[in-house]
Amino acid sequence: MSALFHYITHGHTEGRAPHPLFDADLVRAQTRNENDPLAAYLAAMPGSVRPHADFDEAFVLKQIGSELRTGETALAAYLRLSHTINPSAEFDCTEYLLSYPDIKDLHPFYHYIRWGKAEGRSIGAISKALRGVVDEIEFAATRDPDIVPPYTDINFLPKVVRLSNKSIKAELMAALLSAVSPNRQTVLYLVNDFVAGGAERVLANLVSAHQRDVAIEQVVVLATGGVADAAQAWLPHSDLVVVNVAKQVAGIDNIREAASVMATFLQLLAVRAVCVINSELGWSMIEMHGEALRAKTRLMACAFCYDYDSYGRRAGYAWTELANSFRHLDLLITDNTSFAFELKGDFRLSDDDFSRIKVLYQPARDAAAAAQPRSQVIGSGRPSVLWAGRFSRQKRVGLALSIASRMPGIQFLFAGGEAQDIERLPGPPPPNVKFLGRFTDFAALPYRRCSAFLYTSAWDGLPNVLLEAASVGLPIVAPEIGGIPELIHQDTGWLVADHWEPDAYVSQLRAALEQTDTAHRRTRGLRDLIDERHDPQTFTETVRSMFADCSRPARRR
Amino acid sequence: MTPSVDVSLIVNLHREGELCLPSIESARSAIETARGAGLTCELVLMLDSCDAPTREAAERTNHGARLAFTDCGDLGDARNHAVAVAAGHFVAFLDGDDLCCRNWLVRALAECRSYLSLSIVHPQMNLFFGRRYKNYFWLHPDMRHDDVMMSRLLVENLWTSSVLAPIDIFREIPYTRNDISSGFGYEDWTWNISTAARGITHIVAPDTIHFIRRKHRYSLMAASNEAHVIPRLAGFSSEHLFDPAFLERPLGRHLSVPTANRG
Numbered sequence: 001m002s003a004l005f006h007y008i009t010h011g012h013t014e015g016r017a018p019h020p021l022f023d024a025d026l027v028r029a030q031t032r033n034e035n036d037p038l039a040a041y042l043a044a045m046p047g048s049v050r051p052h053a054d055f056d057e058a059f060v061l062k063q064i065g066s067e068l069r070t071g072e073t074a075l076a077a078y079l080r081l082s083h084t085i086n087p088s089a090e091f092d093c094t095e096y097l098l099s100y101p102d103i104k105d106l107h108p109f110y111h112y113i114r115w116g117k118a119e120g121r122s123i124g125a126i127s128k129a130l131r132g133v134v135d136e137i138e139f140a141a142t143r144d145p146d147i148v149p150p151y152t153d154i155n156f157l158p159k160v161v162r163l164s165n166k167s168i169k170a171e172l173m174a175a176l177l178s179a180v181s182p183n184r185q186t187v188l189y190l191v192n193d194f195v196a197g198g199a200e201r202v203l204a205n206l207v208s209a210h211q212r213d214v215a216i217e218q219v220v221v222l223a224t225g226g227v228a229d230a231a232q233a234w235l236p237h238s239d240l241v242v243v244n245v246a247k248q249v250a251g252i253d254n255i256r257e258a259a260s261v262m263a264t265f266l267q268l269l270a271v272r273a274v275c276v277i278n279s280e281l282g283w284s285m286i287e288m289h290g291e292a293l294r295a296k297t298r299l300m301a302c303a304f305c306y307d308y309d310s311y312g313r314r315a316g317y318a319w320t321e322l323a324n325s326f327r328h329l330d331l332l333i334t335d336n337t338s339f340a341f342e343l344k345g346d347f348r349l350s351d352d353d354f355s356r357i358k359v360l361y362q363p364a365r366d367a368a369a370a371a372q373p374r375s376q377v378i379g380s381g382r383p384s385v386l387w388a389g390r391f392s393r394q395k396r397v398g399l400a401l402s403i404a405s406r407m408p409g410i411q412f413l414f415a416g417g418e419a420q421d422i423e424r425l426p427g428p429p430p431p432n433v434k435f436l437g438r439f440t441d442f443a444a445l446p447y448r449r450c451s452a453f454l455y456t457s458a459w460d461g462l463p464n465v466l467l468e469a470a471s472v473g474l475p476i477v478a479p480e481i482g483g484i485p486e487l488i489h490q491d492t493g494w495l496v497a498d499h500w501e502p503d504a505y506v507s508q509l510r511a512a513l514e515q516t517d518t519a520h521r522r523t524r525g526l527r528d529l530i531d532e533r534h535d536p537q538t539f540t541e542t543v544r545s546m547f548a549d550c551s552r553p554a555r556r557r
Numbered sequence: 558m559t560p561s562v563d564v565s566l567i568v569n570l571h572r573e574g575e576l577c578l579p580s581i582e583s584a585r586s587a588i589e590t591a592r593g594a595g596l597t598c599e600l601v602l603m604l605d606s607c608d609a610p611t612r613e614a615a616e617r618t619n620h621g622a623r624l625a626f627t628d629c630g631d632l633g634d635a636r637n638h639a640v641a642v643a644a645g646h647f648v649a650f651l652d653g654d655d656l657c658c659r660n661w662l663v664r665a666l667a668e669c670r671s672y673l674s675l676s677i678v679h680p681q682m683n684l685f686f687g688r689r690y691k692n693y694f695w696l697h698p699d700m701r702h703d704d705v706m707m708s709r710l711l712v713e714n715l716w717t718s719s720v721l722a723p724i725d726i727f728r729e730i731p732y733t734r735n736d737i738s739s740g741f742g743y744e745d746w747t748w749n750i751s752t753a754a755r756g757i758t759h760i761v762a763p764d765t766i767h768f769i770r771r772k773h774r775y776s777l778m779a780a781s782n783e784a785h786v787i788p789r790l791a792g793f794s795s796e797h798l799f800d801p802a803f804l805e806r807p808l809g810r811h812l813s814v815p816t817a818n819r820g
Contacts, residue, residue, distance in 0.1 A: 129682055140658065143579040157684075158693040160694065167709055182795055264711055265711075267790040289787060291738075
């Protein structure tokens, strides 16, 4: 049985009401009809019967006007339309909403009748406050013409009740405060999220270097821009606070306000250093509040190369943010010398400024997989070439596929893309290509079956994946771009000068696959370079030294 | 020496020019109303690095006010200097281009004295006004009734700088210096945070209103917003702010917060 059917057949005779805003006794009294009061109300002329003592139907109809549909009661129209229509001269819906934000999306008048009245909620706190100061307003208005301009009805001036709105900024602050310990010597990283990319590998390397550093008592990683978490597995599992505040940051009207919250929060921490890695919030914070924060902590950021937009123009934080933030940075960390000098030229840096750019060569992870020397694989069976990276415009998957199509006798293994990435590729891939899917750990790739590593990026710093390929002894063919020549050259691999030409790669790949002795010599040379310059222990000591300098922030001019 | 003055109403002046005239008049009206209610009051015009028009206007309109001068060039320091020269048990501040209501001192003092906990009193309402600005009312929260959370106060200033409080609060928790070129400002917001964190209750006086002038020229607020300054909280005792039990409870309803000495 439906509620309406029950009401019509039984309910009204039992004294039940069909709705909290419908007072059956009141309607009976007005209509002098002892039968079903709902039917009597429905039959009455709109505006002639009050369904509830606090609902002035004539008053409401004046506000609703032509919005009332044929056959519709004023009460039904009232509940259908805006929550800001007042049910009477005494009840201000907007004010009720302002005063009691906890009622959220409920209709203010419905809430008041259903619960608020019994809870003792006031229906006119703001109006009452205003009535209490009317004389003072009028007196002050005689002193200055701008206080109440002529013909202004002060009752209709906007009223701001700050606590009436939920504050996402306060939620962000609460999330930050509740996640960390205030008095521990802290290094804090601001990152976008944990996409499995080169920047996140650098983050993992830096955070790992802080492990067991007695001078640093707390390492905090704040993800401020996204929810990807693949690279979170790269981070050490102990002594690390990871907080994702991307949701709160996204809810704040603009990034500058979020940056101010973050800067205020940092003042409350014993923070030795703040390091920004691809966090828009972090870059904004340094630009806006760098001067203030430098009184408290060391400011660092990482940049590895420019990005490029679809018009071929420079893009990415290194281009759009760094110029406005560099003056506040104590240290800009990059992973290749080439980019450091590129920045020096682009930003017209003095030698003094240039000294604040630190080239920190990343550690090559000493993959246990390297236990099987590459020399056992080179030249045995059908050769395979490994390609690994994100399926992005930067990495030029199309170029790599074009190279593969020119070498049908070679198997190409592509690691990094997912099914939808492959579907978006222009045309079917050549038959000698096999897609391995997304990966987060190079060591899990079938590199033992491969005879060479192919890299085709259009722009880059010094890609970590090359260090990983080098550490397992793969001969590397890579483009002559960014910081790659610092690792790959004629003694360590095969560099491709005309890096937009598939045939140029084909030529170098053939050399790497066919010149076995040269391949042995160059991979050994690469391994020696890795051991010398990308040694994990050296990296850890360098990082500790960089952050040890944080105890006394240096002032710059 | 025990001060014999109940309230020192301090009007901070800098470069307001003739805009200070209605402000001083409103302060004088509040003093007269308070004297009529039996209170002993003094009006102090605190002139900090004043320009000539402001000084001339202040001298022309002082009507028995005490003029105090300083060259600190900072509103926070000027407020502290004013506290140092004030004779009252209670101090009230009014910025030199704002106006207070006539009953301000009487109602604020009554509210402060009647509330058992150490408290800072704000006007219940503000009317923001200015040439070519849209006027609007702004209602101040009262920690006794409203859920004022520290996480909220740290991200937005909930009260204007017009306050009345026991002078010892100002002595124990002085204003910080604004240093806009170094990225710090909002001395009143910083003070609100500091006092709230020390367990002092911010309340409002019923039926009171202040009139807050908005303007671009010589506006510290405009300059602060332009420079993206933040409250200076370094050196601020903040450990309890990180305690979830503290964070989740409205301010004014904590029992274990370190409290400033009662004046």
